[in-house]
Amino acid sequence: MRKNGEKSEVGSLKSADRSDFRLQASRFRRASVVAWQILVGVVALALWQGLVSLKLLDPFFVSRPSDIARRIATWIASGTLWPHLIVTLEESLLGLVVGAALGIALGFVFARSPMVARVFDPYIKMLNAIPRVVLAPLFLLWFGLGIWSKVALAVTLVFFVMFFSTYQGVRDASQVLIDNVRMLGATERQLVRHVLVPSALTWIFSSLHTSLGFAMVGAVVGEYLGSTRGLGYVISQAEGTFDTTGVFAGMTILGVVVVIVSAAVTRLERWLLRWKRDER
Amino acid sequence: MGVGPHAYKEMPALELDRVCRDFVTPAGRTYRAIEDISLAVEAGAFVAIVGPSGCGKSTLLNVAAGLLPPSSGRVRVDGVDLVGLNRRATYMFQQDALLPWKTVRDNVALGLTLAGVARAESHARADAWLARVGLTAFTAHYPAQLSGGMRKRVTMAQNWIIDRGLMLMDEPFSALDVHTRQRMESELLALWDEATAELAENAENNHALRAQRAPRFKRTVLFVTHDLEEAIALADEVVVLSAGPASRIVARHPVTLDRPRDLMELRTTTAFVDLYRALWAVLREEVVKSQRHA
Numbered sequence: 001m002r003k004n005g006e007k008s009e010v011g012s013l014k015s016a017d018r019s020d021f022r023l024q025a026s027r028f029r030r031a032s033v034v035a036w037q038i039l040v041g042v043v044a045l046a047l048w049q050g051l052v053s054l055k056l057l058d059p060f061f062v063s064r065p066s067d068i069a070r071r072i073a074t075w076i077a078s079g080t081l082w083p084h085l086i087v088t089l090e091e092s093l094l095g096l097v098v099g100a101a102l103g104i105a106l107g108f109v110f111a112r113s114p115m116v117a118r119v120f121d122p123y124i125k126m127l128n129a130i131p132r133v134v135l136a137p138l139f140l141l142w143f144g145l146g147i148w149s150k151v152a153l154a155v156t157l158v159f160f161v162m163f164f165s166t167y168q169g170v171r172d173a174s175q176v177l178i179d180n181v182r183m184l185g186a187t188e189r190q191l192v193r194h195v196l197v198p199s200a201l202t203w204i205f206s207s208l209h210t211s212l213g214f215a216m217v218g219a220v221v222g223e224y225l226g227s228t229r230g231l232g233y234v235i236s237q238a239e240g241t242f243d244t245t246g247v248f249a250g251m252t253i254l255g256v257v258v259v260i261v262s263a264a265v266t267r268l269e270r271w272l273l274r275w276k277r278d279e280r
Numbered sequence: 281m282g283v284g285p286h287a288y289k290e291m292p293a294l295e296l297d298r299v300c301r302d303f304v305t306p307a308g309r310t311y312r313a314i315e316d317i318s319l320a321v322e323a324g325a326f327v328a329i330v331g332p333s334g335c336g337k338s339t340l341l342n343v344a345a346g347l348l349p350p351s352s353g354r355v356r357v358d359g360v361d362l363v364g365l366n367r368r369a370t371y372m373f374q375q376d377a378l379l380p381w382k383t384v385r386d387n388v389a390l391g392l393t394l395a396g397v398a399r400a401e402s403h404a405r406a407d408a409w410l411a412r413v414g415l416t417a418f419t420a421h422y423p424a425q426l427s428g429g430m431r432k433r434v435t436m437a438q439n440w441i442i443d444r445g446l447m448l449m450d451e452p453f454s455a456l457d458v459h460t461r462q463r464m465e466s467e468l469l470a471l472w473d474e475a476t477a478e479l480a481e482n483a484e485n486n487h488a489l490r491a492q493r494a495p496r497f498k499r500t501v502l503f504v505t506h507d508l509e510e511a512i513a514l515a516d517e518v519v520v521l522s523a524g525p526a527s528r529i530v531a532r533h534p535v536t537l538d539r540p541r542d543l544m545e546l547r548t549t550t551a552f553v554d555l556y557r558a559l560w561a562v563l564r565e566e567v568v569k570s571q572r573h574a
Contacts, residue, residue, distance in 0.1 A: 176373050176376075177379060179371070179373070179377070180371065181390070182365060183365065183366075183369070183371040184370070184391040184394055184439075184442060185367070185391055186394050187394075190394050194382075194394075195379065198379070273381075275380055275382070275422040275423075276424070
């Protein structure tokens with residue numbers, strides 16, 4: 001993405017060559033990272049499979065990769081996976097959106113009004129310290145067995161991550177930028193829009209990956225503790241029958257989904273923070 | 281009072297009247313940054329403020345900008361007491377103040393965008409300004425992709441586009457290398473001369489127009505620097521501040537060099553050197569004092 005000629009006052013041919021070279025180098029680096037990633041995965045799985053085949057590990061406790069793969073294939077082929085996966089994704093997404101909206105909004109309010117921040121500070125800390133598993137039965141009671149008890153659990157996890165990073169991001173906005181925009185005629189609202197929000201976005205996005213993981217955790221734990229659908233339900237059913245293959249298959253799917261969604265978030269982040277890419 | 285050839289006889293564009301500004305130190309004590317500063321800047325004048333580092337130059341400028349209220353004393357802008365931000369002034373900061381997440385064009389157009397000017401018009405006007413500062417090829421770039429000198433030019437365009445009468449500048453070029461710096465000084469003077477030339481032309485052609493539009497074109501500059509050479513080269517008048525704390529004005533000296541000035545040659549002329557000697561005699565004492573404190 002970097003065009004070298006831009007830095008010097010007059011672009012030169014030499015720097016164009018150099019940027020070509022750089023592009024190639026970075027492509028090569030990316031390819032070698034992917035190669036290593038695949039290698040690590042293959043070695044780990046082979047080791048697992050090998051240890052089970054050699055009877056050094058008992059498949060009753062840890063299953064084996066080939067069985068897990070076969071199980072996943074069956075689920076996909078029979079179509080039993082999709083309803084569960086869709087429910088889990090739905091809950092996570094709702095939890096993420098609601099939690100992020102609340103966290104960002106409250107983070108802004110706290111950052112902009114120190115009095116509110118000071119008054120509520122101990123309560124925020126108290127709430128954040130509550131182990132979420134303790135809340136799950138309460139939410140079941142309040143919101144029922146359906147998706148909303150899981151969404152609520154995801155929200156409690158996502159909210160705090162988003163809240164703290166927004167608060168930090170707004171407080172962190174450069175005073176010179178604020179002064180400059182005010183001198184250029186910005187109203188309080190314009191200041192928020194043109195300086196504080198973009199400044200906080202950096203922080204918000206860097207925590208979006210964490211939040212996404214938390215949202216999935218909230219949804220799955222909620223399902224695990226009481227539901228009739230979702231990946232958490234699948235895993236808990238498998239555990240109930242000592243079906244370790246089913247448990248590992250469920251966890252694998254969860255992991256793969258997180259990696260895919262995370263890659264999408266990275267793309268979005270790269271686009272939204274494109275101004276940062278060439279920073280020295 | 282030393283005012284330049286472009287000055288007009290009317291009320292001062294900016295008037296500081298016995299202004300003091302105190303700060304509370306972390307230890308809880310009161311620190312007086314500037315004391316009893318009275319300074320009137322005529323409309324259309326280019327006034328430079330020099331002083332040793334830590335003498336409260338930036339504080340003075342922040343007070344003039346309305347970013348800091350004075351602890352005592354008054355600030356008047358075009359004869360009116362200043363309340364809140366100074367809406368008749370632009371401020372060029374020492375640090376980079378471009379929004380890193382906006383393109384060069386959007387940064388230049390920012391003041392217009394904030395004032396509610398339609399996108400198409402603000403972009404067209406931004407592009408015109410970018411052409412004027414020689415950055416047409418970089419409109420879609422982000423500030424991080426530019427050199428320091430280019431960023432300063434974008435900042436100048438950003439400030440000039442909103443066309444306010446008073447321009448406050450806080451060591452705007454101090455972070456640049458010597459040659460880039462001299463170039464930026466020349467460009468600044470060229471823009472300023474251009475604006476005043478437009479004014480003179482309008483005045484000649486149409487007296488009614490002059491009365492009506494003169495304030496729009498008359499640019500008053502208050503330029504803070506620690507570099508005496510820069511101050512003399514640019515300004516109509518040099519104001520010397522004493523070493524802090526509690527800085528006061530210790531000298532005011534008119535600069536009677538002709539305009540337009542050729543900054544490449546100016547510094548070696550005898551007129552310049554004489555001025556430099558006279559002012560350095562005053563400034564040196566303050567610099568020595570400030571070093572003793574530090």
